[in-house]
Amino acid sequence: MASGIAATTRRSLVPARMDRLPWGPFHTKLVIALGITWVLDGLEITIASAVGDVLREDATLGLTAGEVGLAASVYLAGEVVGALFFGRLSDHLGRRKLFIVTLGLYLVANGLTAFSFDLWIFFVFRFFAGMGIGGEYAAINSAIDELIPARHRGHTDLAINGTYWLGAMLGAASQFVLLNPDILPVDIGWRIGFLIGPIIGLAIWGLRRHLPESPRWLLMHGRADEAEATVEQIEKDFTDRGYRLPDVDDSQALEIVRSEKVGFVEIAGILFRTYPKRTVVGFALGISQSFLYNAIFFTYVLVLTDFYGVPASTAALYLFPFAFGNLLGPLLLGRLFDTIGRKPMIAGTYAISGILLAITGYLFEIDALTAVTQTILWCVIFFFASAAASSAYLTVSEVFPLELRAQAIAFFFAVWQLVGGVVAPWVFGTLIGTGDRGLLFVGYLVGAGLMVLAAVIQLVFGVEAARRSLEDVARPLSAVRSTGVHPWETPGS
């Protein structure tokens, strides 16, 4: 398929061959083996949040309320550090090496969390478990984008990101058994909670170790022969099952040279000078969804208990309809991101979420809702907002060159986590501290306004990446030239 042109350049059809594959068992296995991370993260955060009160009891670790909050921050810090550290390694050493080591780190650290015997050991293991999950986000988003055919990339990515909420539902459901002292002793239940994720992860390990390295990554790192061999292996898997694969036209070939390690200065230059508009879009999409989620999740218990008289003990059950709306949105709307296109769908879901949040806030402010109608409206908002939030991850994973894909994902993930985990909670914590309807409405309007602003930014600066090869969307740094049918994006886009 490929032939050497010169000692340092290579002509290859690897990306085009990957993109022309039909959906098959290989892709399904890939999605299950890699996509499990989002389920684990949702499970992890929900369980950790649920066991907070239990860990304050003397029979357990006897933490203070502040230490419970600090444990959540430690996990978040671990995620940020892990994403940045393993993201860099993932671009340098390969997707495969990293998506296995990060799963290993998560399994070990979370498994050991279950055996924590004091505060500091608990914090250390939570930090490393967070590092594992943060690293997974960077390595796996890159691998999925590079291994899934272009026309399936959008809805696959969205569906996988949406499964975070499946994990949240599992976590919320498990706490009714694990944290019930009538069923399990108080010092055992929380420990089993931290073992659920590693057990699921261990089950997926066997599947994951059989996944190949991304042929695109191999190609750009001077390992063209391995890239060709990997694609041949994948194609053989299809032809053995009776699939007939169409030929790939030679006009879609890439000419590449081996890429060198990309330094931090060069990465900053690519993000802020070569692709400044895409960087702005990345910030806008991620930060705005952080505010929207905080606007509701930080306030819903207070709104339900203080304004609608729902008992505090049952308010937690409302997580289930929320999670269901969040899970359903990306699954049902995802296909449209590949058919209608990224620009209209991303902008549309952001705008609809923002407008619905503003309307809901207004109806809340004039006291026109009940607990039931309020919950229904929140679920509808989440249906669109979850697809929107997932599309933010999709966007930053596909609009930058392959050589810094994982690092770009890690960079945006870190910024979003800090905004979503530090800035937005502080803003909404201040607003709800007053318990005033008018101020809560202001909070909702802030979230809504940011979502609509992000929609406008996406419409103006966004990249139409639907059904386009990754190499079309962002020229690899190692590309010499393309003879493909699609013109590459020009710098400054």
Added chain:
Amino acid sequence: MAVDLLGYALGSAIAVVLLGYAARERRWWSWLQVAGIAVLTVAAVADGRLPEPAEHVARVIGPGLLVVGLLAWRLHWDAGWFGGDELRPPGGRAVRSPGPDEAGPDPHDRS
């Protein structure tokens, strides 16, 4: 008492399997596993005969060495870390390269 015995039996069984594999594989992670098992064994049987800080350290270090050894072992075979790349066919399961004693006669050796 029965639970203790069950724990010792289970731990010993796992240790025997790991030691057998380590003796066969003889890589740096094998020695970490062996060290982890050794320190854990010391901690388990000391039963107050060691100074308390030493026993406490053994209980923390032992599992740590064992876990790092086990993780490194799987990362080598499953992900190609620590020089495992050349052993792995694309997408396939890694196979151990034959050691110098296992490779059989050199076909080019005509002596």
